Amino acid sequence: MKLGYTIIYVPDVAASLTFYESAFGLTRRFLHESGSYGELDTGETTLAFADHALGDANFPGGHVAAHDSPRPLGFEIALVTDDVAAAHAAAVNAGATELAAPAGKPWGQTVSYVRCPDGVLVELCTPMAG
Numbered sequence: 001m002k003l004g005y006t007i008i009y010v011p012d013v014a015a016s017l018t019f020y021e022s023a024f025g026l027t028r029r030f031l032h033e034s035g036s037y038g039e040l041d042t043g044e045t046t047l048a049f050a051d052h053a054l055g056d057a058n059f060p061g062g063h064v065a066a067h068d069s070p071r072p073l074g075f076e077i078a079l080v081t082d083d084v085a086a087a088h089a090a091a092v093n094a095g096a097t098e099l100a101a102p103a104g105k106p107w108g109q110t111v112s113y114v115r116c117p118d119g120v121l122v123e124l125c126t127p128m129a130g
Contacts, residue, residue: 005039005046006077009055010118011067013038016049019117023094024079024087047077049118066119072099076113078123087124088112096122 010016013031017038020026029046031038039048055063066073081087084102092098096114099121105111111125 003045005048007048007050008077008118008120009052009063009065010049010120011052011065012118013049013051016116016118019094019096020047023091023096023114023116024122025090067117069119072115072121073119076121076123078125080125080127082126084110084112084124084126088114091116091122091124 008016013035017028017031017040020040021028026047027041029039029041036051036054037048039046052063052065064073079087088098088102091114095117099113099115100111102110102112102124108129109126111123114122114124116122
């Protein structure tokens, strides 16, 4: 078993793709002509976005829209970078909300947290040593 992809349900797939390109320097791999599904090139595991209508079709009981929640949902996406301070500043400049400024952790990583306009919590962190 391996993790193939993560799909985040968002109000506007194209806007989320554009934000992640601008804020984090990721590259768009695909946007379906309907605008309801798109992917970013993030390495071996794909980060994808689908619109809430597709989520509603997949989950007849509904789902929680991250952007409607006043607090971040109980999951995060971690993006690894050698320069957390610069990545954090770029994300905030692109429209993310700062939740925690870059800080050193006892285990040696530098970590910060931002919340994207689509409601997703993103951890920016240096690679783990070793």
